Amino acid sequence: MGVGKSTIGKRLALRLHWTFKDSDQEIQQRTGATIPLIFDLEGEEGFRKREKNVIAELVQQPRLVLATGGGAILLPENREQLKQHGTIIYLRASIDELLKRTANSRNRPLLETPDPRARLEQLMRERAHLYESLADYIVETGQRNISQVLKTILDHLTEESLNDH
Numbered sequence: 455m456g457v458g459k460s461t462i463g464k465r466l467a468l469r470l471h472w473t474f475k476d477s478d479q480e481i482q483q484r485t486g487a488t489i490p491l492i493f494d495l496e497g498e499e500g501f502r503k504r505e506k507n508v509i510a511e512l513v514q515q516p517r518l519v520l521a522t523g524g525g526a527i528l529l530p531e532n533r534e535q536l537k538q539h540g541t542i543i544y545l546r547a548s549i550d551e552l553l554k555r556t557a558n559s560r561n562r563p564l565l566e567t568p569d570p571r572a573r574l575e576q577l578m579r580e581r582a583h584l585y586e587s588l589a590d591y592i593v594e595t596g597q598r599n600i601s602q603v604l605k606t607i608l609d610h611l612t613e614e615s616l617n618d619h
Contacts, residue, residue, distance in 0.1 A: 458545055458547075458595050458600070458603065459476070459521035459522070459545055460476050460479075460521050461600060462545060462595070462600060462603055462604060462607070463476065463519045463520070463521040464519075465600060465604050466519050466604060466607060466608075467518075467519040469604065469608065470517070470519065471517075472517040472518060472519050473515065473517060473518050473519070474518075474519045474520075474521070475512050475515075475518060475519075475520050475521070476520075476521040476522075477505055477508050477509055477512065477520065477521065477522045477523060477526060478505075478521075478522075478523045480508045480512065481501075481504050481505060481508055484504075484508070485504070489501065489523075492504065498525075502525070502528065502529060505522075505523060505525075505526055505529075505532070506529055506531055506532055509522060509526060509532050509535055509536065510531070510535050513535050513536065513538075513539035513540060514539070518540075520536075520540065522536070524577070524581065525577075525581070527581060527584045527585060527588060528581070528584070533584070533588055536588065537588060541590045541591075541611065542588050542589050542590045542591075543589065543590065543591050543592075543593055543607055543610070544585045544586065544588070544589035544591070544592045544593070545593055545595045545603070546585070546592055546593065546594055546595065546596075547594070547595045547596050548596055549571060549574050549575055549578065551595075551596050551597070552574050553570060553571055553574065590610075591607070591610040593606050593607055593610070
């Protein structure tokens, strides 16, 4: 949430001449509703079900860079689908950096709280071990610019990992 998945993903896809998809954007396009509205109407459980179905479909596409929402890894089915069908890159940033990047966003229902810092800290406590255990590569985005992050990712990727997916 706020680490730059969509921005970095789009640039990576351009460099690789692949397609880029963002699972949250796919859900919004298919439903005609914003993520906050889906959360309001269906709760997190309803959103996660939609997310699971979209991810299961998207990972079947070849030569795809997929950005998922930060909570996608909560479902074992999503973790299995992602691991089976792709190279997983965990983009990581500090809580301070995430707060700066998400401060003006109104499209993050989990941060609509009086204390976004405490919520981000809680989310990281709950999720960090899942991100780390799933990741093929962990890339710090923190104070680095897009080009630096992109170069790091490209340096990690091998012909074999690109050809496998």
